[in-house]
Amino acid sequence: DAGITQSPRHKVTETGTPVTLRCHQTENHRYMYWYRQDPGHGLRLIHYSYGVKDTDKGEVSDGYSVSRSKTEDFLLTLESATSSQTSVYFCAISESMGLAGGHSSYNEQFFGPGTRLTVL
Amino acid sequence: AQTVTQSQPEMSVQEAETVTLSCTYDTSENNYYLFWYKQPPSRQMILVIRQEAYKQQNATENRFSVNFQKAAKSFSLKISDSQLGDTAMYFCAFALLTGNQFYFGTGTSLTVIP
Known part of the structure; x- marks a missing residue:
């Protein structure tokens, strides 16, 4: 299994408080992602990173910020948590996609174990 | 924009029988990958199978296989x-x-x- 850990695994917090979730990888993969999973919506991309200090927004980025100061760590911050941010959060990593010998070369995304966040 | 549609929210199958899960997607691009991931009650996401769009042969992994219809954008x-x-x-x-x-x-x- 890919070396991806998430912390904390469970968290209960109150509306209006800041929350930071951590994703740590030991695979030295370039790309890191944060998703949220909600019933009826599948996985939706929040933010992703394509290198140290290089990040971009995903589909549902409002209310979230990220930082990546080291290859191995990708932090997701909820500046002021709301009840709509109650969800299961997954971190994922992948290596570069590219072309080799005229055909694509790609590794799939590997996922962390998830963090269940409840905002009361 | 790229979209992926799974039109079957729930399915059931008898043990030892065969079941097919549907997926359609929409893209104007020609080079892409398609995947099926499994998420058991443990919540861990596990890759089941993947398909490169440039390959005509359908991918197979033991009991899992795909039917990739590129023109129909079906997987x-x-x-x-x-x-x-x-x-x-x-x-x-x-x-x-x-x-x-x-x-x-x-x-x-x-x-x-x-």
Whole structure:
């Protein structure tokens, strides 16, 4: 299994408080992602990173910020948590996609174990 | 924009039988990957099978196979000889070669009945 850990695994917090979730990888993969999973919506991309200090927004980025100061760590911050941010959060990593010998070369995304966040 | 649609929220199958999960996607690109991920009750996301769009041959992994119809933008998963351990949520996913984002469907919850 890919070396991806998430912390904390469970968290209960109150509306209006800041929350930071951590994703740590030991695979030295370039790309890191944060998703949220909600019933009826599948996985939706929040933010992703394509290198140290290089990040971009995903589909549902409002209310979230990220930082990546080291290859191995990708932090997701909820500046002021709301009840709509109650969800299961997954971190994922992948290596570069590219072309080799005229055909694509790609590794799939590997996922962390998830963090269940409840905002009361 | 890329979209992935799984039109079957829930399915069930008898143990040892065969079941097919549907997935359609929409893209104007020609080079991409398609994936099926499994999420058992443990919540861990596990890659089941992947298909490169440039390959005409359908991918197969043991009891899991896909029916990839590029022109129809369809990517269904067939599970043969279903086992109790196959009970899980299954997600279809799509990734472009350009850019590094994945797009997931809403999932199909599969229950294998003993």
